[in-house]
Amino acid sequence: MSKWRFRRRYFRQRQHAPLEITTRPEDLPAASGGIRRPDQQLCFALYSASGLMTRLYRPLLDPLGLTYPQYLAMLALWERAPSTVGELGEVLGLDSATLTPLLKRLEACGLVTRRCHPVAPRRVSLHVRGMKNLSRSLSWEKKPKRSSNE
Incomplete structure (x- = not known):
């Protein structure tokens, strides 16, 4: 068992x-x-x-190479992209010191891009990349599980 x-x-x-x-x-x-x-x-x-x-x-x-917090960040970004680090932190209840390393790992995987704001360089905008591939991989979430009796 x-x-x-x-x-x-x-x-x-x-x-x-x-x-x-x-x-x-x-x-x-x-x-x-x-x-x-x-x-x-x-x-x-x-x-x-x-x-x-x-x-x-x-x-x-x-x-998929994702942790649960990274998955939650991706869900929030799918809903609200483009978003700033501060906005994402408010949604997830995380501070920027926790969120920044998480976003850097997502960026290294090619799932998120960070772009500096043209007027305020410290303000970073987050954009989701590879959404189709990842959403296809997450298709388990959309399909109801079948019981073994079916």
Whole structure:
């Protein structure tokens, strides 16, 4: 059995207790010293879900040479190209220090071009290249998966 099938079955069968969230210190259990276990905190559940999404997309994006953050940047650029680094950062919730290396890697792969603004050289405009080839490669996203019974 593959590790992904095992994990899917494990997550489906696992019973989760209702998540109780509080911001008031007096509502926290006294025995824990006022600190909840990680599985009782919303931030841990969101962190785990984010990691799971990244792991689920990895086998689909690896053949394309893209990481999950690069894929999200490409999706945002397809919707809003041409765009500036600042605009893209607002959409993705990333600062320019995080976004610039990511965009440089996309540019090195030939997926994005960066052009300096004629009046303000520090303002960079982003344009998507190779959209047809990449969108053809991402056709898995458009097609519904068939069950093995069909």
